[in-house]
Amino acid sequence: MxxxxxxxxxxxxxxxxxxxxxxxxxxxxxxxxxxxxxxxxxxxxxxxxxxxxxxxxxxxxxxxxxxxxxxxxxxxxxxxxxxxxxGKRLFAVVVALRQWGESQLFAPAEARSVLVEKSTGAPIQHMAPQTESGQELLPDDAVVRKPG
Missing domain, CATH: 1.10.10.10 (Winged helix-like DNA-binding domain superfamily/Winged helix DNA-binding domain)
Incomplete structure (x- = not known):
């Protein structure tokens, strides 16, 4: 199943x-x-x-x-x-993992692949969870509500 x-x-x-x-x-x-x-x-x-x-x-x-x-x-x-x-909805997951890897697992000048926007060639902006008002949501600003 x-x-x-x-x-x-x-x-x-x-x-x-x-x-x-x-x-x-x-x-x-x-x-x-x-x-x-x-x-x-x-x-x-x-x-x-x-x-x-x-x-x-x-x-x-x-x-x-x-x-x-x-x-x-x-x-x-x-x-x-x-x-x-x-499956296409996993794009954000793959991008988030990529961006975490770029920022945490590579030295600043180390060679790596780069994700860019196809139409402009510009790098993809950093993704981050946001509050309803558009502010970056940090781990201490969120809590999981469990069922029951």
């Missing part, structure tokens, strides 16, 4: 999200899908992951409704994996 079904007893949205995409390979597959990878071979070349692991993660992402399969766009016998609307 998918972790996204209403019968999942987990009440924490973070835990449910991690059930769906919380391992290294799944998130890197989603990242590569945003970068245009669609075929099994594309993912395997980019990630260098074992075929059985890649096959398992692709199946799980399809079952979770994050990716869907479709016939290859070139008319060949291959199938392609494309992000669903649900």
């Amino acid at each position: 998918s972790s996204t079904t209403p019968s999942n007893p987990e009440t924490c949205p973070v835990a449910r999200a991690l059930d769906a995409v919380g391992d290294r390979w799944s998130l890197l597959i989603v990242r590569d899908a945003f970068d245009g990878a669609q075929r099994f071979g594309d993912f395997q070349r980019s990630l260098g992951v074992a075929r059985n692991i890649l096959s398992d993660r692709l199946r799980k992402l399809v079952n979770a409704g994050i990716l869907q399969t479709q016939p290859a766009s070139d008319g060949s016998a291959y199938q392609e994996y494309v992000l669903t609307d649900k």
Whole structure:
């Protein structure tokens, strides 16, 4: 049973999200899908992951409704994996992880890939949670309300 079904007893949205995409390979597959990878071979070349692991993660992402399969766009016998609307909603998650990695895991002048806006070439602005009035929301300014 998918972790996204209403019968999942987990009440924490973070835990449910991690059930769906919380391992290294799944998130890197989603990242590569945003970068245009669609075929099994594309993912395997980019990630260098074992075929059985890649096959398992692709199946799980399809079952979770994050990716869907479709016939290859070139008319060949291959199938392609494309992000669903649900999968596209992970863009903010991938960007947030990227920005955290840039600020916390790289030296200031260290070479790294950069996410830019396609139409302008300008770097993407830093993402941060905001209050309703548009102020940056810091960890001490928020609390989780648990059900019950």
